[in-house]
Amino acid sequence: MRKCYFDHVGTNPLHPDVLNAMMPYFKEEFGNPLSVYDLGIRARDAIEMAREQVASLINAKPSTVVFTSSGAEANNFALRGIALAKQSHGKHILVSKIEHHSILNSARFLEKSGFAVTYLPVDKYGSVDPEVVKESITKETILISIAHASSEIGTIESIKEIAAITKERNIIFHTDAVATTGNIPVDVRELGVDLLSMAAHQFYGPKGAGALYVREGLRIVPLLYGGIQEGGRRAGTENVPAIVGMGKAAEIAKNEINKRIEHCKRLRDRIIEGALKIPNIYLTGHPADNSDKRLPHHTSFVVEFIEGEAMLLMLSMKGIYAASGSACSSKALKSSPVLLSIGIPSALAQGSIVFSLGIDNSDEDVDYFLAEFPHVISRLREMSPFA
């Protein structure tokens, strides 16, 4: 049976060149980067090379990249680290309602710790209106965090416009760029952000490696206390193989990004066109023809009368792997807050499904999918008491 992996926003397979770059650091190059002898020095040099590669992908200085264990850690670090560092200037934070759980739950933690948080609404496409951001700022606002793109509905936000607002008012601006880094061009100078989160496994790197870009001169309170790794900003012996892998993945992504975008966009558009021929299925997020507003590898739908989880199971029996929302919501079997925020009724939100593409997908995968998907929906609707 054919296997079609359409869950690239969940995670990506490791690029073979990334695995090759990592292998020596699992074996003979096992040194602790803080050790003074040659084994340690080589591990340290490998980390610094990875830092340069990741920095180059986002057009930053290497010294502004702090490695973390994941995108979630980078998001926690940004929110909590800046809130604590800036609390003497104010205690108000803005985040959008459709942020990843690592942002929303960090915001909730900060609320319990005495900060005020405003959760910004989004329009029917999931876009945050920069005017709403402007109106929500108070004298107490110290930090704003808006994701670069949503992994659930593929919407790319107007980060540059929001950054112009925050810069004018001297407010720190963080963007969660886990869904975008390595998938579309991400340039911290052009975006104008102060902090930006990334995760290696979203661009064919390994799990266990992420990074936070921290603009030069910005003070941030550490999340993990201990030794002086990452310039005294993040303690813990570095995951050298994963960091090396992230660096290599960043280097490859930088070289191949245009090719990847073109490849995925074409497959994406075929899926959207084909899927929308099925009755009572709706695209969520921006239409594909608004291409600077939708991730090039992302399609998301809500299907009437059936549940996303049932679709996932039946599709997986056909060798097609997808997601029914964010990896976290999917497990929790609850309506996605993202879909509710864009005005999808709760019952319809149950029929959510996300197909996200990658360099390992082909036209044959899409042909196979488009042949199977209508049958899966028909069978489930036959069984549905609501159809």
Added chain:
Amino acid sequence: MKFVHDIKVDITADIVYMMCPMHLLKLDEMIKMVEDGQVIEILTDYDGALDDIPEWCLKTGNEFIGMDEDEDYYKFYVRKTAA
């Protein structure tokens, strides 16, 4: 402890919130970057630096000029006097 104000500095390291012993590693790094007679400023919130930086100066033969305080961090001033 000697308190000083309005010191003219040649180079500053802002290591506020960075973990111990970054203040000593930064001093080591910066002392190599400046000329004899030039002044280094270290900004840190680490209380241990109150003892560590004057001690480091004694040990290395550099001049500890003194310190100042800002809202929530310290400023330390060191002149390179040891070649």
